[in-house]
Amino acid sequence: MPAEVVTQAMTARTVELVAESPFYIPMTGPAARPRRSLKHDDTFIVLDSHGDIGASAGGPDGLFNADTRYLARLELVLNDVQPLLLGSNLRDDNSALTIDLTNPDVYRDGRIVLQKDMLHIVRTVFLWRGTAYQRIGIQNHGENQASFDVTLLFDNDFADLFEVRGERRPRRGVGTSKLLGPTDVMLEYKGLDGKIRATALHFDPRPTRLAVNAATYHFDLAPQQSSSLFVAASCNKPAPFKPVPFFRGLLAHRREMRQSTRGAASIETSNNIFNEVVCQSMADLNMLMTDTAQGRYPYAGIPWYSTTFGRDGIITALQMLWIDPRVARGVLKRLAFYQAKTTDPLADAEPGKILHEMRGGEMASLHEVPFAQYYGSVDSTPLFVLLAGLYVERTGDEETLVELWPAIEAALRWIDGAGDPDRDGFVEYQRASEKGLANQGWKDSYDAIFHADGRLAEGYIALAEVQGYVFAGKQLASRCALRLGKTDQAQKLEADAKQLAERFEDAFWCEELGTYALALDGAKQPCKVRASNAGQLLFTGIVREDRARKVAADLMLPHFFTGWGIRTVARGEARYNPMSYHDGSIWPHDNALIALGLGRYGLKHAVEHVFKGLFDAAAYMDLRRLPELFCGFRREKQRGPTLYPVACAPQAWASATPFTLLEAALGLEFDVQRGEIRLRNPRLPAFLNEVVLRDLQLGPSSVDLRVRRHGDDVSMEVLRTRGQIQVSIVLAH
Missing domain, CATH: 2.70.98.40 (Glycoside hydrolase, family 65, N-terminal domain)
Known part of the structure; x- marks a missing residue:
């Protein structure tokens, strides 16, 4: 390509960035002091x-x-x-x-x-x-x-x-x-x-x-x-x-601060560095927790996101569900309280939508920014339904379910209604106001959703992982409806989830890539880009068994897996940039959800690789604290990961990541009705010879466990029980 053409292309990309990214966080120079x-x-x-x-x-x-x-x-x-x-x-x-x-x-x-x-x-x-x-x-x-x-x-x-x-x-x-x-x-x-x-x-x-x-x-x-x-x-x-x-x-x-952490399970391991990582994570999460009128809520991160964020709060609560389900209860109650009741284009609000972001400053008050109560996220609403279902299954708390059910039903109505404007069965987004966010999934950079040739997706966009959230949310809502005696509603939700999975496979699978499309654009054309979004699909369970293994294998290849973690976009894709916010960087929480998905499909060897990569990265980080994201450069011998300059630290879902990785490795499952905690296909990474979980609660009972590694196998010892509780290891292939 001639030099002048390259210059023109670069200039065009720069103009595009300035025009489309009104809430970009600039980095104008290095910090003189930490x-x-x-x-x-x-x-x-x-x-x-x-x-x-x-x-x-x-x-x-x-x-x-x-x-x-x-x-x-x-x-x-x-x-x-x-x-x-x-x-x-x-x-x-x-x-x-x-x-x-x-x-x-x-x-x-x-x-x-x-x-x-x-x-x-x-x-x-x-x-x-x-x-x-x-x-x-x-x-x-x-x-x-x-x-x-x-x-x-x-x-x-x-x-x-x-x-x-x-x-x-x-x-x-x-x-x-x-x-x-x-x-x-x-x-x-x-x-x-x-x-x-x-x-x-x-x-x-x-x-x-x-x-x-x-x-x-x-x-x-x-x-x-x-x-x-x-x-x-x-x-x-x-x-x-x-x-x-x-x-x-x-x-x-x-x-x-001490009182607020009572009641949560604690973790001790044979690895002192991992113990430091876990202690820092718990301290950071405790600091980010905020007492609200509806309960404790994990604010998203410091300095830019120290407020109520729907998506961040839900995912953080999901990651902490096994260790402290009370966080989920506070998140669900607060988001139900602020669920949209009316249509407001400036706030991207529609009845039933779950909040994206709240702001209390002067600019929000004057509508100079649209975020006083802003609903411009396409995934917060299905994630709300998903978390509500997981919380009830983890705790058996039917009293809270009854309280939340009107909000769950309103969210489901939005999913099937305004969330699917063309009635093709997929939840999609397009911002209602030019002041709002152009992209409304978790990858909300202006350039995060694109085609194989680099063109940005336009029109109503259906993100791959959002369809997975809807699938899992409807399955869980079906089981909640059964608890409440709503049999007809439960059957319809289960049938809807099954139909969605079939439509999804037909529309999103890209045989030539061996993975799922990043998204469908407004013309229903797939964005044939290898992205980590396909990994989050594994977490939701929407993926066919045979295709799950193909997706997992692709994620573990060098174009995705750097040695520190899985990139958001694979090397070689049109907009890949390891120093970008969403187009090639590594996000700990993204890897954590992918690890849960790998574990769901029994791919524990891959879980171990992701776990070790992020543990090694944390060992290099200041305070052993995983940041919001870091750069997606390939791991080099005797060198740590490359930091992203304006990443939040601490950041809630990054802080919760070590707990999610341990959950994925141990295969933790909680069955309140049977009073049983199960470890499904547990496997500890090589840097952990022993893990002790204390005060692991199930209903009114709790247990202390010791898990030891023996090569690729583990043994389990029950140290103490309080109340009636059963613990078992399940080996299934």
Whole structure:
């Protein structure tokens, strides 16, 4: 191809990206310092490794509440210079961040007046009930008295989260700052939506000097003497607001975190690194959980998705179902409460649809973005039905089923009605407003759904995996209907699922690819692209047995499987890019659902490969924390995986992935009616010689199990039981 043609093609692709991706998250440069995050309910904070906000480039720093930034700068300086970093550590339970600093050489009139490494400065930060608490402890380890100033520089812009992400606004509201006394400052903003948003800063003890953007303390510390100061930044608290004392709040926060995890099963293994991965995952999930009026809900991720997301919450709850089914109950009740009742094109809402995303910021309030309550996802609704069925089978909770049944029926009506506008039997989407998302499956990048030649799919699009969700959802809803004595409805749902599976095989199978099409476009033409969506079909059970093995074999070939995991799009496809968001990267949750599907069809050897790849990737990750996604480059010897620069970490369904992989490997099944837990074709990967599951619950009973690996086989030992419960290994081929 001539060079000028290549240039034109690249230019066209660039223009297409800008035009079609209004909510793209830009990455303009590298982070000057690593970032750390904390969250409590609707509030989260992003700080750099020094404990500062806004002091270094390249990060979405700030204290955020309900999609608004309440503090854009909080920087500590020592005699007008930045201290030196010794170390920065999150507590294992994510309850607090501790940063150790020291002083550089401090000069006055060309002479050193404070030699480096004489002061030990410890910053401890935690979030609780809408307030960011910070203690700054300082000790003089020098042989002489140390005289110095510590200044906290602070400011705020009350930016909407979408502004922080890169959206530009022609107009903004008005901000003000005022002193409320010798220890308190109030930062306020009157938005264009008429709401007043306020940040209250409280300093203890009284600063030597206090201004509307700085608090300065002068210290004269004798050798070995120490001192402390405290600052609290509160979101939308009444003035004057006095926060609880630092240590009392920290202890209460940790006590609440411990209480919230009681009742969940615990995991111990023979592999210390995997234990660290599991502990980090559970700590991250606990941090992302948010107490709502309907129950606890896992917010999707920090920083960009710390809110209620339908798809993310459902899949996270599904991944955690075996370890803590209470999460699913909270998710289902909240999404049923916000289920769409009317038609609203701007919000992509239609009666029966399940929420995609909620936002509480100024831009959502003004409809500058459509996400105040946004329903632009094609998969949240069938996934809601699917999760409801799985939850009832896991728990036998018919009381909750009765409560949810009207929402399940409304979701089913949408699936068969507005969700299938041309009545061809497939659920499909096309955005109702140009402000909405162009693609409405989990791969929602503008360029994620395309044909073999790279052309983007147009018109109403039927995604492969969504038909699988509908199939599984209707089968599970049929069994729920039987529980409720609705025999005719149960038979119809089961018949509908069977017919869908037959139509699906005819429309989506691509014999020349040996796998299923990514999607059908508006002209019912298949997008003949090898994509991981076919792997998720295995999880739903819609795939024929013989074709399941072909799909699995394809997923394990080098064009898909990198050694770290399975790519979203196979190498060699038209839009394949290992550094893209959805067209060649590796998503842990995607691999987790694929692993469940591989296990469903008895392909445990493939499960082991996926499990090991993601475990090895996690071992290289900061904090042993699997991120939202990472790049899809081939694994190289003695090198870790390549990170994706703006991936959320922590991210709920990525954090839940280790639990799903273990579930797939062990083949865990729960039969409430028979009081039995089954391990179907269990197989542990080579890096796990032993797994102990404690307090694995089934109804009112629970059990502690030990599973040991013996080559490709396992043995099981029941360590303790409470109540009536049976545990068995099922070997079926």
